[in-house]
Amino acid sequence: MPRGKAVRPTSDRVREALFARLGDLGGCQVLDLFAGSGALGVEALSRGAESVVFVERSAPVLAVLRENLKALGLTDSTRTVGGLARTALPRLRVAGERFDLAFLDPPYQGGELEAALTALVQADILAPEATVLAEAPRRTPPGEIDGLERSEEWGYGETMVVRYISGPVPSDAPEGRRSVR
Numbered sequence: 001m002p003r004g005k006a007v008r009p010t011s012d013r014v015r016e017a018l019f020a021r022l023g024d025l026g027g028c029q030v031l032d033l034f035a036g037s038g039a040l041g042v043e044a045l046s047r048g049a050e051s052v053v054f055v056e057r058s059a060p061v062l063a064v065l066r067e068n069l070k071a072l073g074l075t076d077s078t079r080t081v082g083g084l085a086r087t088a089l090p091r092l093r094v095a096g097e098r099f100d101l102a103f104l105d106p107p108y109q110g111g112e113l114e115a116a117l118t119a120l121v122q123a124d125i126l127a128p129e130a131t132v133l134a135e136a137p138r139r140t141p142p143g144e145i146d147g148l149e150r151s152e153e154w155g156y157g158e159t160m161v162v163r164y165i166s167g168p169v170p171s172d173a174p175e176g177r178r179s180v181r
Contacts, residue, residue: 014156018133021100025049031102033085038065040103046103047076054096055081055088075096085116100127105135113142117164121147126166134162
């Protein structure tokens with residue numbers, strides 16, 4: 001990744017804890033919002049996810065992420081989208097994207113997490129009962145978000161991870177909807 005403060009990767013310890021709780025990701029469609037290095041999305045692919053869409057606003061970081069995905073041979077199962085979360089999410093809806101799992105790890109400064117969670121719900125791109133994992137500083141955890149059920153939270157040092165579940169599967173939903181619980 002480019003030097004500087006443009007990227008604050010999720011620590012190895014937190015990433016291991018996330019994926020230990022998720023289990024098998026076979027067939028999941030994943031959104032890595034605020035992708036940075038792309039470590040969460042790449043890890044999801046290594047654990048069976050079918051595809052990952054990476055959204056990153058920093059052009060230099062996005063360029064390195066694209067190079068890394070190409071070097072790893074992951075371009076067939078990934079897509080990168082440049083821009084702010086609030087503008088990228090509606091574009092994903094127009095493209096017909098649906099996600100079973102979403103990672104949100106925005107910069108800790110700036111208070112973007114709750115706005116991004118709300119925009120994610122409003123974009124209507126989450127599958128029923130999708131899992132949303134949001135990383136935040138322990139001292140300023142995200143609050144309740146309409147359209148998401150706060151399922152659990154855990155912390156490591158100064159980092160807190162909150163698991164949300166999107167709205168329930170409607171009774172008329174087709175069989176076989178994938179949900180990560």
